[in-house]
Amino acid sequence: MLAFTIRRLVQSIVVMLVVALIAFVMFRFVGDPVDQMVGLETTLEERAQLREQLGLNDPVPVQFVRFIGKAAQFNFGTSYQFKRPVAELIGDRLPATLELSFVAAAFALIVGIPMGVYTALRRDSWLSKFFLTVSLVGVSLPTFLIGIILIFIFAVNLQILPSFGRGAVVDLGWWSTGLLTASGLKALILPAVTLGLFQMTLIMRLVRSEMLEVLRTDFIKFARARGIKNRAVNFGHALKNTLVPVITITGLQLGSIIAFAIITETVFQWPGMGLLFLQAVQNVDIPIMAAYLLLIAFLFVAINLVVDILYVFVDPRIRIAGAAT
Amino acid sequence: MTEALLEVHDLVVEFPTRKGTLTAVDGISFAVHRGEVLGIVGESGAGKSMTGSAIIGLIEPPGHIAGGTVHLAGERIDNLSLDAMRRVRGKKIGVVFQDPLTSLNPLYTIAEQLVETIRTHLPLSERAARDRAIGLLDEVGIPAAARRIDDYPHQFSGGMRQRVVIALALAAEPELVIADEPTTALDVSVQAQIIDVLKRLCAEHGAAVMLITHDMGVIAETADRVAVMYAGRIAEIGPVRDVVKDAKHPYTDGLMGSIPTLTHAEDRLTQIPGSMPRLTAIPPGCAFNPRCPKVFERCRTERPNPQPVSDRQVACWLYDGEAHP
Numbered sequence: 042m043l044a045f046t047i048r049r050l051v052q053s054i055v056v057m058l059v060v061a062l063i064a065f066v067m068f069r070f071v072g073d074p075v076d077q078m079v080g081l082e083t084t085l086e087e088r089a090q091l092r093e094q095l096g097l098n099d100p101v102p103v104q105f106v107r108f109i110g111k112a113a114q115f116n117f118g119t120s121y122q123f124k125r126p127v128a129e130l131i132g133d134r135l136p137a138t139l140e141l142s143f144v145a146a147a148f149a150l151i152v153g154i155p156m157g158v159y160t161a162l163r164r165d166s167w168l169s170k171f172f173l174t175v176s177l178v179g180v181s182l183p184t185f186l187i188g189i190i191l192i193f194i195f196a197v198n199l200q201i202l203p204s205f206g207r208g209a210v211v212d213l214g215w216w217s218t219g220l221l222t223a224s225g226l227k228a229l230i231l232p233a234v235t236l237g238l239f240q241m242t243l244i245m246r247l248v249r250s251e252m253l254e255v256l257r258t259d260f261i262k263f264a265r266a267r268g269i270k271n272r273a274v275n276f277g278h279a280l281k282n283t284l285v286p287v288i289t290i291t292g293l294q295l296g297s298i299i300a301f302a303i304i305t306e307t308v309f310q311w312p313g314m315g316l317l318f319l320q321a322v323q324n325v326d327i328p329i330m331a332a333y334l335l336l337i338a339f340l341f342v343a344i345n346l347v348v349d350i351l352y353v354f355v356d357p358r359i360r361i362a363g364a365a366t
Numbered sequence: 367m368t369e370a371l372l373e374v375h376d377l378v379v380e381f382p383t384r385k386g387t388l389t390a391v392d393g394i395s396f397a398v399h400r401g402e403v404l405g406i407v408g409e410s411g412a413g414k415s416m417t418g419s420a421i422i423g424l425i426e427p428p429g430h431i432a433g434g435t436v437h438l439a440g441e442r443i444d445n446l447s448l449d450a451m452r453r454v455r456g457k458k459i460g461v462v463f464q465d466p467l468t469s470l471n472p473l474y475t476i477a478e479q480l481v482e483t484i485r486t487h488l489p490l491s492e493r494a495a496r497d498r499a500i501g502l503l504d505e506v507g508i509p510a511a512a513r514r515i516d517d518y519p520h521q522f523s524g525g526m527r528q529r530v531v532i533a534l535a536l537a538a539e540p541e542l543v544i545a546d547e548p549t550t551a552l553d554v555s556v557q558a559q560i561i562d563v564l565k566r567l568c569a570e571h572g573a574a575v576m577l578i579t580h581d582m583g584v585i586a587e588t589a590d591r592v593a594v595m596y597a598g599r600i601a602e603i604g605p606v607r608d609v610v611k612d613a614k615h616p617y618t619d620g621l622m623g624s625i626p627t628l629t630h631a632e633d634r635l636t637q638i639p640g641s642m643p644r645l646t647a648i649p650p651g652c653a654f655n656p657r658c659p660k661v662f663e664r665c666r667t668e669r670p671n672p673q674p675v676s677d678r679q680v681a682c683w684l685y686d687g688e689a690h691p
């Protein structure tokens with residue numbers, strides 16, 4: 042188990058180094074950093090001095106090592122457009138995006154899994170057919186359209202939910218949360234549903250197909266032949282066997298929820314990292330783009346690591362195989 | 367013979383399909399007496415397993431029992447509610463399936479699966495159920511049962527897993543054990559051991575056995591009586607010694623002739639020409655008539671029903687006194 046975790050950790054670090062290299066290359070070779078930092082009237086001598094000061098004359102590997110050293114301490118330099126440290130900017134925005142993403146993922150799981158189980162067990166009921174039809178809509182409609190439709194219905198016509206912003210937030214010092222105020226929670230509903238709808242339908246369809254597969258297996262038939270209660274067969278024996286693929290997909294999807302919250306954040310003017318990133322792209326603010334790239338990569342890697350470790354808890358076959366090697 | 371434990375009368379199992387209704391089991395009747403081993407033998411698709419599934423009420427939809435009755439210890443069980451039938455399975459009828467590698471849930475330990483089964487049917491505490499489970503594993507010949515009980519199925523070999531399956535089938539002291547091809551998936555060297563365990567334990571626990579197999583050798587060594595099935599019907603049923611030594615039905619005769627023996631040096635084994643008809647194309651009259659060496663006119667038009675011939679029942683016009691030309 043420990044060896045397994047360490048092996049995965051090492052792999053994660055390798056992935057992070059590769060991503061860091063890409064971020065670094067972007068920094069160093071997309072335009073001249075000095076050009077982007079100084080005004081037009083700066084003399085050549087001043088530029089050369091700045092270049093020396095910033096260490097841009099050092100060999101590239103040395104610069105890369107320095108970049109990684111600083112990145113490891115969350116030092117990503119100063120934003121060109123805001124003139125503030127990137128770490129600080131991201132620190133301001135990260136809570137909004139993470140809250141939105143996790144609520145969206147929780148919504149997708151809490152609604153998606155029971156719907157998947159239901160549609161697998163009651164294949165022919167009209168409610169199952171209804172769920173499946175609705176899920177087709179969820180899969181095929183683009184996120185921004187779903188967001189706009191929801192705004193149109195709940196914010197414009199019914200006027201029960203706000204159409205933009207985070208509502209009132211409570212500042213906990215290092216984290217600002219919208220989960221503790223009524224207006225914050227209300228503001229969270231529409232963007233979270235918008236962001237989670239696609240994942241929900243995906244999880245529902247995945248759970249459904251996995252359940253149908255598992256329900257056909259011999260061990261389910263044997264469990265029934267032993268007179269085990271239906272509830273225990275369906276939710277114990279069958280559902281547990283569908284969890285490994287569900288965990289995999291949920292993990293991967295959680296990463297993309299965070300990374301691609303950009304569209305939802307734009308539609309709802311959600312003050313998260315996605316919005317920050319879009320502004321950065323528009324203004325060629327490379328420090329922010331590089332930091333965003335690193336952060337998303339880090340989240341993906343971290344989530345995958347957690348997923349790998351979760352497998353081991355769910356599936357004993359992986360546990361034993363991991364212990365043996 | 368003692369009182370009949372299981373009485374199957376005129377059982378019909380049908381599968382509605384787009385091309386019309388298929389009759390997988392076509393009006394078979396037989397009885398299993400307390401403490402005896404009844405072998406059911408036949409080719410693939412003869413309806414052996416379907417008969418077993420019908421008795422425990424686990425035919426895969428859309429298949430269903432279309433006629434006939436099943437009585438267990440005098441009580442009719444083919445028309446019970448789903449929940450009442452669930453209580454019969456495992457408690458009164460234990461089942462052993464063909465493939466031990468897929469019969470056990472891979473995510474639960476042997477202990478969890480045994481304890482769950484025991485506690486479903488018997489009012490025992492967790493502790494007592496576990497002790498009972500260890501006792502059962504001991505009986506089926508799992509070495510160091512108290513230690514190995516907490517292992518997962520994949521940590522056992524095929525033969526050991528089939529022993530676990532037998533322990534599970536016997537967990538609640540059933541009166542009847544239906545063993546569906548219990549040795550087919552096993553190594554030849556292990557088959558004899560498993561049959562031995564099954565036979566010995568059922569005798570010790572006073573359970574009758576319905577042994578479904580295509581292996582005439584297993585039947586000859588194990589069963590008290592044998593029913594030979596062909597195309598969904600019973601061709602011949604009687605004491606195993608008599609049937610093996612002096613087969614009455616031409617099909618049984620062909621089957622016996624196709625078993626290699628050590629005592630007779632034959633160049634070539636007897637072979638029944640052709641193959642068993644598909645369910646969609648059962649010939650009129652006796653289903654065996656196109657392949658029968660002793661076929662005559664009546665076989666092509668009228669279907670023979672099992673009728674007493676000395677100490678057994680044979681479904682063949684040869685033994686219908688008035689009909690023979």
